[in-house]
Amino acid sequence: MHAAELCFRLKPRAKPTEEPTRAIHDFLWSLERNGQLVPDTTRIDVETRNGCRVFALIPESTSLRRSRFDRHVHEVLQRLEDCGIDPPAIRVLGRAPDSDPVCACMRSTSLILRTDFLSGELPLTCGQCRGIVPFYRFDPTSECATYEDIIFWMYQYRAFDSIWIASRGGEKLAYRELTRHDSELTKDGLEVCGAIEKHTRRPVYYYLLRFHGRFVAAERKRPCPSCGGAWLLKRRWHGKYDFRCRRCRLVSNIACEAV
Ligand SMILES: [Zn+2]
Ligand SMILES: [Zn+2]
Structure with missing residues (x-):
């Protein structure tokens, strides 16, 4: 991941057709659902004298290239223009510390x-190099x-995972959603995997969490x-997975x- 700065400037004497911050917010969301911003990470918005500066994380240093903009991003760019805001000046600040390659x-070969x-x-x-x-x-x-189906599944998964880790109300329900092959969460996830597979023509595996279990010997006999x-x-895959169907x-x- 890299950190980037997006600088939005309101033109002098502009007569915005809508609330500029609303259009900026929608622009950032359109980048996110187009895969150009990393979703669900801390984003810092700073108000400036004539607009705002946004600090956000992006997958790669080249993620925000204009050539990657899709129809939705262009539509919101037009709304920014109608608000009197120029396309943002984008500056890649550097690699985010401790981020995965x-x-x-x-x-x-697989995902x-x-x-x-x-x-x-x-x-x-990546099932081959383990990279993002x-x-x-x-x-x-x-x-x-867009890629919003992946993003919404991700939000849902993280919400259930938080509830389970907190070990309070809803813990059992959350654990079930995370670990059952036929839970709504898993079904959504497998649907997302199928959609990715259709485009990549590579097998896309879904990780099924398993935490509770008494004996390793019994675990090893567990069928799909x-x-x-x-x-x-025969051997752990990527140092994480003992099972793969x-x-x-x-x-x-x-x-x-x-144990
Ligand atoms: Zn790879
Ligand atoms: Zn199976």
């Missing part, structure tokens, strides 16, 4: 959809030609929860608390 493969409540990274990693995969490397996946087939791997596109691990 971006996938460097010419063509990944993994996974996130958690602490993660500030994009939720898609920016969304715009493949065609938009949602019905409205969806098809009932064998899915134990190619048919059901699921990956998981031996229960974290098993």
